[in-house]
Amino acid sequence: MKKGSFQWMKSLNRSIVLNKIRIDGPISRAEIARDTKLTPPTVSKIVSDLLSSELIIESEIGASLGGRKPTMLIINTDRxxxxxxxxxxxxxxxxxxxxxxxxxxxxxxxxxxxxxxxxxxxxxxxxxxxxxxxxxxxxxxxxxxxxxxxxxxxxxxxxxxxxxxxxxxxxxxxxxxxxxxxxxxxxxxxxxxxxxxWYGNGEHNENMVTVNLGHGVGAGIILNGKLFHGEHDLAGEIGHMTVDLSGKLCSCGNIGCWQTLVSGPSIAEEAKHALFQGNKSILENKVIEGKTVYEAAVAGDALAIEVLAKTGEYIGIGLTNLIHMFNPEKIIIGGGVSGASDFILQHIKEAITKRGLTEQAKTTDISCSTKGSYxxxxxxxxxxxxxxxxxx
Missing domain, CATH: 3.30.420.40 (ATPase, nucleotide binding domain)
Structure with a gap:
């Protein structure tokens, strides 16, 4: 495996220039200087260093604004x-x-x-x-x-x-x-x-939360464009916030954690409970998992659709707590449960609309990740x- 190094370029001005080229390239030296407020000689020196390192390359000639046509800069994607x-x-x-x-x-x-x-x-x-x-x-x-x-x-x-x-x-x-x-x-x-x-649904949202709903439940919090870790790297363990004092036992040992209501296994357990109560469903005599509940909902099964609707409401309640705590611009839902967005997303939004303190809280942007399994x-x-x- 060939190894590269970028430690030489760890300075504020170099990072500003390089990130500007990443976001807005093709871009000229003059545009970089204008937008970053760095002096043209500073930009010229940094660009020269970045060209020598092959992190960037000159790609094309831009339109003239009255003088010589500028050379445009882009990230060197092949290096x-x-x-x-x-x-x-x-x-x-x-x-x-x-x-x-x-x-x-x-x-x-x-x-x-x-x-x-x-x-x-x-x-x-x-x-x-x-x-x-x-x-x-x-x-x-x-x-x-x-x-x-x-x-x-x-x-x-x-x-x-x-x-x-x-x-x-x-x-x-x-x-x-x-x-x-x-x-x-x-x-x-x-x-x-x-x-x-960095390059997904939350691009340009400096304050956002991504919630992963799968076998477990957790969150990643972006504050002012940086990951928030907390004092001991424990920030984001929202699956274990208590939402029901008389609820189910969680794998963490506590009672009524949010995770016991919105995770993949909790969806399966809710479907099994509904069947035990005598409700009819195509899920009868099947091995029930979160995925099979979703598949039954796609097939039009009323019980599965109701279970997912209820899950969506519980998700919305938890997200409302997050909105009131962090006031993010956007919340992105990922993980296996997010694959059932057609059945849960509307109920999530309805729960937030019902419980949000302000109009801005009620209308917080909620979407599901499009990044898939990777x-x-x-x-x-x-x-x-x-x-x-x-x-x-």
């Missing part, structure tokens, strides 16, 4: 590349992208039930090797990881992955030793959220891209 990994409860998904997020390669590996810290590192190395095996000419400048569970972001350690039954996995140190490129590790939902912010891996890659393009 440097990044890898994004999503380490989940059942598999590792990975992507190889260029600096604009264009997908070059993707792959995944299932995780065996007998996984250990050492085996997980071996699995990750194997997947990275598969991603670059047909792209040995691509120069890799970093690997971003979205990790299931609690993460020490600064040290790059998976502190606790409950569904994998793993603790203290030293991802950053072990993988930097193996691949000799920078490694950035964050919680999987925060990685997903940053991906939505959304977290895409977000993990964006953690590296932010290190390239932004001054941290």
């Amino acid at each position: 440097f590349h990044v890898i994004g990994l999503d380490i989940g409860p059942t598999s590792i998904r990975g992507i190889l992208t260029n600096l604009t997020g264009k997908l070059i390669e993707h792959n995944h590996l299932p995780i065996t039930e007998s996984i250990t810290n050492e085996k997980l590192i071996i699995f990750i190395k194997k997947l990275v090797t598969k991603l670059v095996s047909d792209h040995e000419d691509k120069e890799i400048i970093g690997i971003g990881i979205g990790m299931h569970g609690a993460v020490d972001v600064e040290r790059g350690i998976a502190l606790y992955a409950p569904m994998l039954h793993l603790k203290d996995v030293h991802l950053k140190s072990e993988l930097e030793k193996a691949f000799d490129v920078p490694i950035k590790v964050d919680n999987d939902v925060r990685a997903m959220a940053f991906g939505e912010y 959304s977290t891996a895409t977000g993990a890659a964006s953690l590296i891209l932010a290190d390239v393009f932004l001054e941290n």
Whole structure:
């Protein structure tokens, strides 16, 4: 695997210029100076350095505004590349992208039930090797990881992955030793959220929340264009906020967590309960999971449609709490449950409209992610891209 480095360019002005080219290219030196308020000589020097590094290239001649026609600048999409990994409860998904997020390669590996810290590192190395095996000419400048569970972001350690039954996995140190490129590790939902912010549905929303509704429930919070981690990297564990004091027992040991009402398994349990009460459904005599409830709803099953409608209402109640707490411009819903958007989204919005304190709260922009099963891996890659393009 070819390795690249971008540490030389970590200065505020260079980041401003490079990010301006990323967002607005093709763009001229004069336009950069005008829009960033940097002096033309400063822009000229930085552009010269960026051209020498091959992070940017001159692409075309722009229209004249009275003098010599300007040379336009764009990101060099063929020079440097990044890898994004999503380490989940059942598999590792990975992507190889260029600096604009264009997908070059993707792959995944299932995780065996007998996984250990050492085996997980071996699995990750194997997947990275598969991603670059047909792209040995691509120069890799970093690997971003979205990790299931609690993460020490600064040290790059998976502190606790409950569904994998793993603790203290030293991802950053072990993988930097193996691949000799920078490694950035964050919680999987925060990685997903940053991906939505960087080049997804949340682009240009400086304050937004991404909620992942799957087997579990979590959130990634963007405040003023930066990921919010909290004091000890625990921010976003919204699945475990209590919403029903006499509710169901949660996997965390508490009673009435939001997760017990809106996750994939909770949808399946609600359908089973409705069947037990004597309601008729095509779900009878089937193995019931969240996915099969959705499939029954698509087939027109009244019980399944009602279960998803009720789930949408519960989701809306939780999101209303988030709106009142963070007042985001936008909320994006991801994860497996978001695939049932046709049956839940309207009920989510109705619940928010009913409970929001102000008109602005009631009309908060709510949408479902369009990134699909590689959304977290895409977000993990964006953690590296932010290190390239932004001054941290």
